[in-house]
Amino acid sequence: MSNPSATAHHGRVLRVALPIIVLALILFAWEAIVRIGNIPPYVLPAPSLILQTLIADGPLLWHSLLVTLLTTIEGFLLAAIGGVGLAVMFNQFRLLEYSLYPYAVILQVTPIVAVAPLLLIYLPQPLAVLACAWIVAFFPVLANTTLGLNSTDRNLADLFALYGASRGQVLWNLKLPAALPYILGGLRIAGGLSLIGAVVAEIAAGSAGAGSGLAYRIAEAGYRLNIPRMFAALLLLAVAGIVIFYALSLVNYLALRRWHESALEQER
Amino acid sequence: MPAPASPSIVALHGVGKTFPNGTTALAGLELDVRQGEFLSLLGPSGCGKSTALRIIAGLSEPSAGSVTWPQQADAGNGGHRIGFVFQEPTLMPWTTVFNNVLLPLKLKHVARDQAAASVAAALDRVGLQKFSDAYPRELSGGMRMRVSIARALVTEPDLLLMDEPFAALDEITRFKLNNDLLEVWQALRTTVVFVTHSVFESVFLSNRIVVMAARPGRVFAELAIDAPYPRDQNFRTSAEYAGLCRRTSDALAQAMAAGG
Numbered sequence: 001m002s003n004p005s006a007t008a009h010h011g012r013v014l015r016v017a018l019p020i021i022v023l024a025l026i027l028f029a030w031e032a033i034v035r036i037g038n039i040p041p042y043v044l045p046a047p048s049l050i051l052q053t054l055i056a057d058g059p060l061l062w063h064s065l066l067v068t069l070l071t072t073i074e075g076f077l078l079a080a081i082g083g084v085g086l087a088v089m090f091n092q093f094r095l096l097e098y099s100l101y102p103y104a105v106i107l108q109v110t111p112i113v114a115v116a117p118l119l120l121i122y123l124p125q126p127l128a129v130l131a132c133a134w135i136v137a138f139f140p141v142l143a144n145t146t147l148g149l150n151s152t153d154r155n156l157a158d159l160f161a162l163y164g165a166s167r168g169q170v171l172w173n174l175k176l177p178a179a180l181p182y183i184l185g186g187l188r189i190a191g192g193l194s195l196i197g198a199v200v201a202e203i204a205a206g207s208a209g210a211g212s213g214l215a216y217r218i219a220e221a222g223y224r225l226n227i228p229r230m231f232a233a234l235l236l237l238a239v240a241g242i243v244i245f246y247a248l249s250l251v252n253y254l255a256l257r258r259w260h261e262s263a264l265e266q267e268r
Numbered sequence: 269m270p271a272p273a274s275p276s277i278v279a280l281h282g283v284g285k286t287f288p289n290g291t292t293a294l295a296g297l298e299l300d301v302r303q304g305e306f307l308s309l310l311g312p313s314g315c316g317k318s319t320a321l322r323i324i325a326g327l328s329e330p331s332a333g334s335v336t337w338p339q340q341a342d343a344g345n346g347g348h349r350i351g352f353v354f355q356e357p358t359l360m361p362w363t364t365v366f367n368n369v370l371l372p373l374k375l376k377h378v379a380r381d382q383a384a385a386s387v388a389a390a391l392d393r394v395g396l397q398k399f400s401d402a403y404p405r406e407l408s409g410g411m412r413m414r415v416s417i418a419r420a421l422v423t424e425p426d427l428l429l430m431d432e433p434f435a436a437l438d439e440i441t442r443f444k445l446n447n448d449l450l451e452v453w454q455a456l457r458t459t460v461v462f463v464t465h466s467v468f469e470s471v472f473l474s475n476r477i478v479v480m481a482a483r484p485g486r487v488f489a490e491l492a493i494d495a496p497y498p499r500d501q502n503f504r505t506s507a508e509y510a511g512l513c514r515r516t517s518d519a520l521a522q523a524m525a526a527g528g
Binding site: 153155158160161162164165169173174178180258259260 | 322352358360361362363371372374376403404405
């Protein structure tokens, strides 16, 4: 007889252990290929050299990481407030939705890489980078919140009508709680996109020669053929992305674990 | 038991309902709900019984005819109070049983202390006082329906409207809830309009059964169920119950033939 909780535990261990083993194998092969093939660091740096660079350039890269993260978080927060706020306005005032929704879509479908240089012309650089982070992160929040606000149980809506609920009461006690899983889903997407927006704008600004974010470091290191530093900065960006994703997943889990299918334990 | 002479609480005169897609759900519906009675609307699906219930609740406007509340003027409670129980429990999954039952009072801005006492009383009535802090999905289907009934009772409604509330439950749970519902009804003397497509359920519960026919939805027959309350397991297995079920079943069969 197999113990089900032991099996579940076993599954969790594998889910953590297997990716780590894969990573170790790849790093080992990478290191071996670079050493055996005598590949110069400006073509492909070995993982050990990337780690050394990360430590040596630590203070510089750390400062740049904070700059990029700050922009990302600001862009994310503005996107969260703007996206949820606008979706609520759209939901309450149909005419506003008809008037503005197409432009929200245009904002989304226009590639941010193409918009960034223009923004850099019209706005001071930090503001332009922030605007890029906001533009890409904003739409998923808007779209998901809109979907969530329109997904309320019709019988519950009838119940609210029966008890003479005001529009405000329906919004606050019914629509927003019902939309919460959708909003959190949108925020999870927005977190990653906000980082992408910030990076794209920094790269665009980097070629103009100003800035200190992590993406700017990558662009700068590229011009100098400092490939190990490019990898080190890239590694930090990836880690930042992962942290953002899991932090938002945690928020999602904490908010929904008591009631929503998506966050429940499998065992019942 | 309420005599036929009990005053009317709500009356439907010549009520018709045609949906925007052209379906006629109801035509010329005459229905008089009397104070204190347990009235079942029995009929095949598509006979408009749920639509009639929604019209009484004010959730749907009749396209013809009128709905009158004779006692509205002297109710003294700011109009008629209605409780509604849907086919599904229709609970807010994101909050506790307590907050679900509290909802009608919260929407009416009842003071928190007073409301908490009412919620406790309503939960006590359906035997769920211990589950106040549970979330709906931690409860069984039958318990969720009890929460839904507690929520409908919390405003002490004059009229309780129930739209096939037990249709999705298993038979054991259903019998139990039928028994408990009758107990609540006898204790509170609330007027109940109960929509069902089960002959057995309608006979067990009601003073009066209105059999409806479809296409278009209308009243086909009316049966008085004179068996005395309290009704319990003995009644459910009695010859009297079987006879009443047969009569009702015959009426339903004729209604379905007529509604062809």
